[in-house]
Amino acid sequence: MLKEILQYQKLDASLIKLERELENSETKKVVNKMVDQVRQAQNKLVELEKSANRLLADYERLKQEFEKKRNRLENLKKVDFKTRNENELRENSKDIKQQIASLLSLNKEITALSKKIVTTLDDFNKTKAVGLQAKNRYAESIKNYNSVAGDKTHKVSELRAELKKLEQHIDPKVLNRYKSMRLDHKFPIFVPLVDNACGGCAMSLPTSRLDILNKQKILECENCHRMIYLPDMD
Numbered sequence: 001m002l003k004e005i006l007q008y009q010k011l012d013a014s015l016i017k018l019e020r021e022l023e024n025s026e027t028k029k030v031v032n033k034m035v036d037q038v039r040q041a042q043n044k045l046v047e048l049e050k051s052a053n054r055l056l057a058d059y060e061r062l063k064q065e066f067e068k069k070r071n072r073l074e075n076l077k078k079v080d081f082k083t084r085n086e087n088e089l090r091e092n093s094k095d096i097k098q099q100i101a102s103l104l105s106l107n108k109e110i111t112a113l114s115k116k117i118v119t120t121l122d123d124f125n126k127t128k129a130v131g132l133q134a135k136n137r138y139a140e141s142i143k144n145y146n147s148v149a150g151d152k153t154h155k156v157s158e159l160r161a162e163l164k165k166l167e168q169h170i171d172p173k174v175l176n177r178y179k180s181m182r183l184d185h186k187f188p189i190f191v192p193l194v195d196n197a198c199g200g201c202a203m204s205l206p207t208s209r210l211d212i213l214n215k216q217k218i219l220e221c222e223n224c225h226r227m228i229y230l231p232d233m234d
C-alpha cells in the first residue's frame with residue numbers, strides 16, 4: 001500500500017501546484033474581481049430597495065395625515081358664523097390658522113421626501129446598470145480565463161480522475177487522515193524517516209517508537225502528526 005500512497009501523494013502534489021497556479025493567474029484575479037463587483041452591486045441593490053420601501057411607506061403615511069388635516073380644515077370653514085358668538089369665532093379662526101400652518105409644514109415634509117425617493121430610485125437604476133456591466137465583464141473574464149487556462153484545467157481533471165482510481169487501493173482510514181491534513185495545508189503528509197527522525201519536522205524518534213515503525217511500516221509523528229514511513233520500503 002505504501003507504493004500507492006506515495007504515488008497518490010506525488011500526483012496530489014502536482015494537482016496542488018496546478019491549482020495554485022490557476023488561482024494565482026492574472027486572468028483568475030480578474031474573474032475574482034468581477035465576482036466581487038457583481039456581489040457588491042447586488043448587496044447595494046438590496047439595501048436601496050429596502051430604503052425605497054421605507055420611504056414610500058413614510059410618504060403614504062404623510063399623505064394620509066395631510067388628507068385628514070385638510071378635511072378638518074374644510075369642516076372648520078363650513079361652520080355657520082352667524083350662529084357663533086365672538087369668543088367662538090375667535091377660537092374658530094385660531095383653529096383654522098393652526099390647521100393651515102400644520103398643512104404647510106406637512107407639505108414641506110412631503111416635498112422633501114419626494115425628492116429623497118427620486119434620488120433613491122435614481123441611485124437604484126444606476127447601481128443596476130453598474131451591476132449589469134459587471135456581469136457582462138464577468139462573463140467575458142470567464143471566457144478569457146478558460147481560453148488561457150484551458151490546458152491546465154484539463155490536466156487538473158485528469159489528475160483528479162487518476163487520484164480517484166488510486167484511492168481504491170488505499171486504506172480508507174489512512175486516506176481520510178490524509179485528506180483532513182491536506183485541508184490543514186500540511187504538505188507533504190507522508191514523510192520518510194530521515195536519520196531516525198521525522199522527515200517533516202525533524203524530531204528524533206526514540207527506540208521504542210522506531211520499533212513500532214519497523215513493525216507497522218507507517219507511524220504518526222507525535223510532534224507534527226505527519227505519517228512517517230520507512231524509505232527502503234519504497
Ligand SMILES: [Zn+2]
Nearest residue numbers: 198201221224
Ligand atoms: Zn514530525
